[in-house]
Amino acid sequence: MPKTSLNGTVVAQRPINRYSSLDNAPVRVGLLTSASERDLIVLAGIPKEAASRLVALRRKGPLRSTYDLLGEGGISQTDLERIRRSVLFFEDPRLVITDVVPSAGRIMSERSFAIRVQFAAVASPPIFVRVEVEWAGEPFLVEKKVSARDRRGGFVSIPFGKRQTLPAGPAVFRVALTNGTGAQAKFRITCVVLPSNPFSLGLAPKSDFVTGTFSARGVRDGNAYNTSISVTLSNGDSRAVSVRQQFTWKFWDGGVGGSLVEQGTGGFPDPIAVPAFGTWGGWIAFHSPQGSGVFNKYDGKEDMTIEIIMTRTDGTQVSGTITCRTMFRFGVNVTQVAFEDFFGQEGADLDAAAEVTRTIYERRDITFDTDDRGINRARAGPFENITSESEARDLWEQWSGPNSNNNIDAFVVDSLAIPISGGGTADGLDGDIPGPTSHAGRNSGTVQNKSGFVDSSGAPRLHVEYLGMLMGHELGHYLGLSHTSDAGNLMLPSSGTTDTNLTYEQYRKMIRHGWVSID
């Protein structure tokens, strides 16, 4: 009888307090009024001549912005830009979060902790801080006033008390500081909450540790189903822990302790040492051929539970479980309109945004494949910058497709400014609710603004999380969802980065769209 086989590999780990590739990196900002020439060279990355010119000009009178330097000469345009990004001027109104870290260096499960927010400001210091926490359960919010003492110190500590402790696993902290003018500075970090007990094994459907409740999925591959899971060992102890390479795996019908579908042993290629206060990651890819127990359960659309049991070299066992099931699936043509506009990192940012969208949908057991497409600027013509709904409909009429695939067309344009009733403009638009199961006509697609900005190193980038949410929102319309007023829902009329929930009712509606099929 055919049996499930597997392959185990090792996955490189990111730092425990910067666990996601979407996290912000610390930034260094200086105060022009007090920075030395040496500070300016290091902070702004400018040549010595430019730094000494800046110090000389500072002596003549207060410098309020780079505009005060424009007519002075001796500093190149590029260096002016570097100075603008890394230095706060006299009476500068800007507020910058320079770093966010757990105050004790780490967060332990089921224990109180604090998050330290470091900032730089001159004329408009922060008066209020809020932290949104995403973890396996319901997201929650902690808010606090920033005291005069905090402002003098350049940082504020936000305590999480006994009723705000977290279980072991990943947690995302989104920090916003607000100043007296209402302006905000934002920063995001993902921390691995380490087990206090002090060792745990977590299973997830992706190598990038994700928050929320996810299932692993069985993906049909010819006459087989493939199931991949990531294994994360977390160590909350001050000593490294050695774990045996060999592990036991079990597929249970329903939950653990029901009837066993298949089981066996496998191994990781290298000896396992989980560092003190750190993590180790592995990846297991199961292959279940036709006729195997796991294949038959997937084919019968039944849920199973995967259990992984590992053994420390001292003989104690550690285990974790995850539900697995087949998913519903659709396809998306992600088309860069005027692809010459997607500079450098922006192409990779668009891929990362599609991954954010996929994560939003997979949390509801729907996944999608993307076909990355592009239209060059010469052929895109007016569609590079869309200013009206009829222009968007012209784009769908002329460019959706090809007819050889049944994918939803998601066009990403350099700018989108379609006026909406009540003022302002929309960042995204969908042809119809639901969209057609054909590429013909003037309703067959979605379009979204690429949401670009320039990062602190001067590189053009995309707002990955916002764009991922935006694409997800427009795809939701195409799959039949109307707007809702549920807080945190993806389909809020003006949904923001953290509005990513989909309800069970919305899931039931989307899987009835003719372009959604069982995986």
Ligand SMILES: [Zn+2]
């Ligand atoms: Zn909408």
